[in-house]
Amino acid sequence: MKLNVNGADHEVDVDPNMPLLWVLRDELGITGPKYGCGIAQCGACTVHIDGQAVRSCQVAIGDLQGDVTTIEGLGTPDALHAVQAAWVEHQVAQCGYCQSGQIMQAAAMLELNPEPTDADIDAVMSGNLCRCGTYPRIRAAVKTAAANLKGA
Amino acid sequence: MSRVGKIARRTFLVGSAAIAGGVAFGYYMYKRPAKNPLLDDLAAGEAALTPYVMINAEGITLITPRADSGQGVYSVQAAMIAEELDVDLDQVKVDPGPPSPAYYNTALAEEAAPFRPTNEGFTAESARGMMDVLMKFLGMQVTGGSTTVPDGYEKLRIAGAVARETLKAAAAAETGVPVSQLKTERGAVILPDGTARNYVDLAAKAAEIDPVEKVVLRDPSEWRLMGKPMMRHDILAKSTGTLTYGIDAKIDGMVHAAIKLNPRQGGAMISYDDSAALALPGVQKVIPIKGGVGVIASNTWYAIQGAEAVACDWGPAPFPPEQAQHWEALASSFTAEAQDSQQRNDGDVEAALEGAQVIEAEYRAPYLAHAPLEPISAIVQVTDERVDIWTGTQIPRFVQSNVAKMTGLDADNVHVHVMMMGGSFGHRLEDEVVKQATELAIAMKGTPVKLTYSREEDMIHDFARQIAMGRGRGAVKDGKVHAFDLGIAMPSVVVSQLGRQGLNMPGPDTQIVAGAWEQPFAIPNYRVTGYRAPQLAPISSWRSVGASSNGFLHDGFLDELIHAAGADPMVERIRLCWHEPSRKVLQAVKEMSGWDGFEMGENRGRGVAFTLSFGVPVAEVVEVTNTDRGIKIDKVYVAADVGKIVDPINFDNLVKGGVIWGLGHAINCEITYTDGIVDQTNFHVYEGLRMYQSPQIEVQGLENASKIRGIGEPPVPPAAPALANAIFAATGQRLREMPFNKFIDFV
Ligand code: FES
Numbered sequence: 082m083k084l085n086v087n088g089a090d091h092e093v094d095v096d097p098n099m100p101l102l103w104v105l106r107d108e109l110g111i112t113g114p115k116y117g118c119g120i121a122q123c124g125a126c127t128v129h130i131d132g133q134a135v136r137s138c139q140v141a142i143g144d145l146q147g148d149v150t151t152i153e154g155l156g157t158p159d160a161l162h163a164v165q166a167a168w169v170e171h172q173v174a175q176c177g178y179c180q181s182g183q184i185m186q187a188a189a190m191l192e193l194n195p196e197p198t199d200a201d202i203d204a205v206m207s208g209n210l211c212r213c214g215t216y217p218r219i220r221a222a223v224k225t226a227a228a229n230l231k232g233a
Numbered sequence: 234m235s236r237v238g239k240i241a242r243r244t245f246l247v248g249s250a251a252i253a254g255g256v257a258f259g260y261y262m263y264k265r266p267a268k269n270p271l272l273d274d275l276a277a278g279e280a281a282l283t284p285y286v287m288i289n290a291e292g293i294t295l296i297t298p299r300a301d302s303g304q305g306v307y308s309v310q311a312a313m314i315a316e317e318l319d320v321d322l323d324q325v326k327v328d329p330g331p332p333s334p335a336y337y338n339t340a341l342a343e344e345a346a347p348f349r350p351t352n353e354g355f356t357a358e359s360a361r362g363m364m365d366v367l368m369k370f371l372g373m374q375v376t377g378g379s380t381t382v383p384d385g386y387e388k389l390r391i392a393g394a395v396a397r398e399t400l401k402a403a404a405a406a407e408t409g410v411p412v413s414q415l416k417t418e419r420g421a422v423i424l425p426d427g428t429a430r431n432y433v434d435l436a437a438k439a440a441e442i443d444p445v446e447k448v449v450l451r452d453p454s455e456w457r458l459m460g461k462p463m464m465r466h467d468i469l470a471k472s473t474g475t476l477t478y479g480i481d482a483k484i485d486g487m488v489h490a491a492i493k494l495n496p497r498q499g500g501a502m503i504s505y506d507d508s509a510a511l512a513l514p515g516v517q518k519v520i521p522i523k524g525g526v527g528v529i530a531s532n533t534w535y536a537i538q539g540a541e542a543v544a545c546d547w548g549p550a551p552f553p554p555e556q557a558q559h560w561e562a563l564a565s566s567f568t569a570e571a572q573d574s575q576q577r578n579d580g581d582v583e584a585a586l587e588g589a590q591v592i593e594a595e596y597r598a599p600y601l602a603h604a605p606l607e608p609i610s611a612i613v614q615v616t617d618e619r620v621d622i623w624t625g626t627q628i629p630r631f632v633q634s635n636v637a638k639m640t641g642l643d644a645d646n647v648h649v650h651v652m653m654m655g656g657s658f659g660h661r662l663e664d665e666v667v668k669q670a671t672e673l674a675i676a677m678k679g680t681p682v683k684l685t686y687s688r689e690e691d692m693i694h695d696f697a698r699q700i701a702m703g704r705g706r707g708a709v710k711d712g713k714v715h716a717f718d719l720g721i722a723m724p725s726v727v728v729s730q731l732g733r734q735g736l737n738m739p740g741p742d743t744q745i746v747a748g749a750w751e752q753p754f755a756i757p758n759y760r761v762t763g764y765r766a767p768q769l770a771p772i773s774s775w776r777s778v779g780a781s782s783n784g785f786l787h788d789g790f791l792d793e794l795i796h797a798a799g800a801d802p803m804v805e806r807i808r809l810c811w812h813e814p815s816r817k818v819l820q821a822v823k824e825m826s827g828w829d830g831f832e833m834g835e836n837r838g839r840g841v842a843f844t845l846s847f848g849v850p851v852a853e854v855v856e857v858t859n860t861d862r863g864i865k866i867d868k869v870y871v872a873a874d875v876g877k878i879v880d881p882i883n884f885d886n887l888v889k890g891g892v893i894w895g896l897g898h899a900i901n902c903e904i905t906y907t908d909g910i911v912d913q914t915n916f917h918v919y920e921g922l923r924m925y926q927s928p929q930i931e932v933q934g935l936e937n938a939s940k941i942r943g944i945g946e947p948p949v950p951p952a953a954p955a956l957a958n959a960i961f962a963a964t965g966q967r968l969r970e971m972p973f974n975k976f977i978d979f980v
């Protein structure tokens with residue numbers, strides 16, 4: 082099976098039922114997307130497929146259509162995406178384990194809806210669990226990112 | 234000056250040791266004459282150095298031995314060292330422990346230094362520090378958990394200051410300029426003519442001279458780093474997906490593993506059939522282990538699929554199988570025989586209740602899972618000579634000795650690499666996952682085995698927070714709380730947790746009454762009694778331990794009495810509170826919330842709660858609206874006093890996280906047992922708070938308390954009672970059992 086992740090082509094030989102998450106993590110060594118629940122309840126595994134935020138634990142590799150972007154492809158420590166820059170500025174992370182998913186979710190939202198209201202943010206981001214309770218900072222960082230993207 | 238000197242001499246000796254190409258500064262700890270189980274492997278008089286600062290050709294490394302599971306303590310510890318060392322955080326590496334233990338061991342053991350370290354050197358000693366944390370965390374000292382900051386506050390600064398002064402002495406020896414004319418800044422000694430001698434270049438010289446032992450710690454008014462907002466060193470990695478957590482670690486040649494254990498925790502496996510599992514793609518092997526099987530595969534997902542496909546015959550649960558039996562065991566523990574402690578008994582409760590109109594209530598707090606978002610995992614590689622373990626753990630010392638026992642190797646040959654953790658909340662004070670991975674690694678000798686728990690295994694085989702039951706009796710008089718009598722029954726967390734490590738704890742378990750007996754209220758007739766219920770399901774420390782349940786029991790019942798007296802919940806708490814810093818946090822939330830009574834108009838209300846835990850007084854006000862779809866939490870105000878706030882941003886983040894943790898579990902989380910099996914297997918039935926329910930939270934940190942304390946746990950206990958009290962204010966409905974969504978809807 083072939084797939085494109087962060088602009089690079091890969092070929093893997095696995096059970097077509099294997100979720101994309103485990104192809105990324107264990108076959109390709111791309112560990113930004115995290116495993117938290119495996120049942121679409123936590124959002125830690127969120128990646129973009131053709132720009133849409135998707136739970137990679139729910140996409141069987143055999144069904145994958147489109148190019149995959151993980152947090153590693155969104156931006157890097159040297160070249161941060163605006164959402165990542167806002168996350169750094171607000172020091173959102175505690176343990177940080179949920180944050181790849183939170184950032185991918187927020188980036189996809191701002192792509193579709195550059196000026197989200199509080200209610201929009203709540204609605205879109207509520208699928209992403211944070212056991213450390215960083216929600217107030219996530220909210221603030223989303224707003225900063227929105228403002229910066231608008232100015233850009 | 235004298236204070237610091239005394240501390241240094243009483244418990245530690247500050248020193249230095251030469252290491253390959255440089256110098257290490259830290260503390261020597263001696264085996265004391267009195268038997269100390271924590272130091273069993275040091276012979277009397279022997280010493281081991283715990284370095285906090287290491288300087289060699291590679292640069293300056295600050296060692297931050299306390300585990301970081303998201304509370305930011307690596308950065309906080311580094312700042313405490315850097316403050317006195319005169320380095321900036323961008324100039325140093327921060328290391329939780331030895332990346333290469335052998336290097337430190339041999340270097341420290343072989344170099345003659347002012348004091349000769351034993352051959353166990355650094356690894357064991359830093360691990361021993363961790364064990365201390367557990368001991369305190371478990372309540373063997375009244376200071377309890379959240380100990381990183383108070384423990385390090387003086388130790389780490391002294392280590393930094395000793396290193397700085399010794400480096401100055403080295404510069405003086407090299408240049409002939411007297412120490413009094415030398416200054417330090419940004420990792421260098423500055424000569425009077427302005428030339429800078431880098432610490433790195435002075436390291437070899439510093440290793441040769443006697444370390445300076447007498448240092449004066451700077452006054453907080455001179456701090457450059459501490460007390461000011463800091464940028465945590467791991468924020469960038471955590472915002473870019475580039476941090477390697479335990480679950481992300483990869484060792485060359487490793488195989489992946491999953492387990493299937495008896496879902497009745499601790500029960501035996503009678504038989505198993507692995508034929509279906511072995512027929513699945515990617516599955517290589519099925520290995521029986523204690524209480525279940527491990528499945529080895531080429532990928533975690535294959536391993537999890539394989540584990541699900543193994544058919545097993547399980548033995549019964551080693552505890553009562555039905556949840557109702559657990560509650561019955563607690564209910565029948567309010568007896569003289571089961572009495573564990575009665576550390577609070579003011580006035581004469583019985584006389585005060587005699588003839589009075591007695592108010593009675595029963596409170597319940599359920600079992601809870603820790604459920605850190607990163608499921609637990611461990612990589613173990615066993616060879617004939619050594620074992621390497623990569624795992625996110627708070628107890629590397631236990632891990633080391635347990636694995637040494639299992640493999641028959643010396644503890645010195647068991648190397649624990651502590652990984653970054655995606656949360657813990659107490660889960661990583663257990664080491665079952667390492668033991669299971671070790672069993673598999675022994676069967677796969679030479680091959681690194683990475684065992685990852687599925688979320689379901691993580692929840693089912695967690696060690697739950699204790700269940701607790703409180704029975705209150707009280708009376709009011711002249712509009713005031715006159716008598717308060719609270720009995721609390723729970724199994725002992727400490728006995729359960731230490732029992733798994735082969736340790737026992739004699740005497741009463743203060744966690745049974747923590748968050749209740751020590752509350753600073755001058756109620757004229759005031760009694761708190763702890764009752765020890767029989768050990769039921771295995772339980773473990775959960776963020777704020779005993780106080781996590783007892784804050785609700787104590788403050789919820791206090792609120793009932795205050796309302797019965799017709800008093801104002803805020804005013805009466807402040808009136809009753811005799812402890813100045815505690816009263817000030819109550820006054821602070823009163824002002825922040827504009828408190829003018831518990832009523833806020835139709836369908837709205839506010840509640841206040843207070844808990845002193847881990848030495849930290851915390852008051853919280855919760856405001857709610859009773860909408861037609863259920864309760865909506867509008868706003869939370871929190872004030873807490875930790876004596877000194879090291880990093881205001883991290884403080885704010887931890888307080889908010891603690892409130893959200895407390896509210897989320899109070900609203901919708903519980904662990905229950907049916908047929909000996911945990912009913913809740915994943916986040917669909919164990920949600921906690923999500924963004925849409927997460928209220929605005931205003932935080933104020935006070936600094937009136939005399940001792941510095943940690944903030945990881947204390948915001949948790951008052952959250953649930955503040956919410957229950959607010960719901961009472963808005964609806965008249967009194968909630969006495971968590972989770973609250975069993976009784977009332979939430980938006
Ligand atoms: S792991 Fe995919 S949503 Fe939780």
Ligand code: FES
Nearest residue numbers: 177179211212213
């Ligand atoms: S930061 Fe720990 S789970 Fe979100």
